Amino acid sequence: MGDEPVLECRGLRKVFGENTAVDGVGFSIAAGETYGLLGPNGAGKTTTISMVAGILERDAGDVLVEGRVHSPRDGRGKSAIGYIPQELAIYPDLSATENLRFFARLYGLSRARARARTAEVLEVIGLADRAKEPVKQYSGGMKRRLNIGIGLLHEPRLLILDEPTVGVDPQSRNAILESVARLAAEGAAVLYTTHYMEEAERLCDRVGIIDEGRLRAEGTRRELVGLVGENDRVLLTAEGDLAAAAEAAGKLPAVRQAGHGEGRVDLLVESAREVLPAVLDTVTRAGAAVRAVEVREPNLEAVFLHLTGKALRD
Incomplete structure (x- = not known):
């Protein structure tokens, strides 16, 4: 340039x-x-x-x-x-x-x-x-x-x-x-x-x-x-002891936030794709059976929502 x-x-x-x-x-x-x-x-x-x-x-x-x-x-x-x-x-x-x-x-x-x-x-x-x-x-x-x-x-x-x-x-x-x-x-x-x-x-x-x-x-x-944080969201569709799974995952160094709901564990993770094997191993050991994994990386849509309070296509 x-x-x-x-x-x-x-x-x-x-x-x-x-x-x-x-x-x-x-x-x-x-x-x-x-x-x-x-x-x-x-x-x-x-x-x-x-x-x-x-x-x-x-x-x-x-x-x-x-x-x-x-x-x-x-x-x-x-x-x-x-x-x-x-x-x-x-x-x-x-x-x-x-x-x-x-x-x-x-x-x-x-x-x-x-x-x-x-x-x-x-x-x-x-x-x-x-x-x-x-x-x-x-x-x-x-x-x-x-x-x-x-x-x-x-x-x-x-x-x-x-x-x-x-x-x-x-x-x-x-x-x-x-x-x-x-x-x-x-x-x-x-x-x-x-x-x-x-x-x-x-x-x-x-x-x-x-x-x-x-x-x-x-x-x-x-x-x-970076305005909304560079952490990735990891959604695990799972069965079993999800509370224990979320608690265990939350203790991993790369996991910034961990929660759970009906049929899922919701994590905020730094460089999720690099640490995903460790996350899956941890939640499995804690008693959860993972059926599906979705990784949502931050993008400009998330930035727009953060700055304006509405989706880009609204």
């Missing part, structure tokens, strides 16, 4: 009537870094990136792209940005090649460069073999991939993707995530919004958790999980 941020946001604020959609949001993204805005629908993700992209005027705050203040009237700043919106921005009666060449010319690429970049982008998004077909014959996932390709044509330093996998099939979703990871590896700064926890965990170097227009926390996955 580069030392200087490609994008820096400070105190972004946007109000619609009596509704404060974004309230004091700030973050930065370096070259080669993928930053995820993780939050439920209506959290303020799209409003935030619309201000970053220069589509929406901000009521307060600053956006700097490559060190320069960026605004909706700043053509130079916009030329450094590739923006892929939730909505499809493609012409269905044209082929993928025709769409890409058209938008390449809008970006100001020469005819020769437009042809070259079209061929390169088709390979990146995996549509080279279907490039001559009318887009209206494409699946939803293929259209999404073309939508992404349009944002890549001018080789932007900052790539902004607003929930690009919503409503796509698993194969296209995987292709999109792989493409985003590859672009970051090649040096692009990526701002990625999602309400899918697994996407944020897979793609993002750092994550900002946003809810009700405010950035509740940000950091690496490890840093965020």
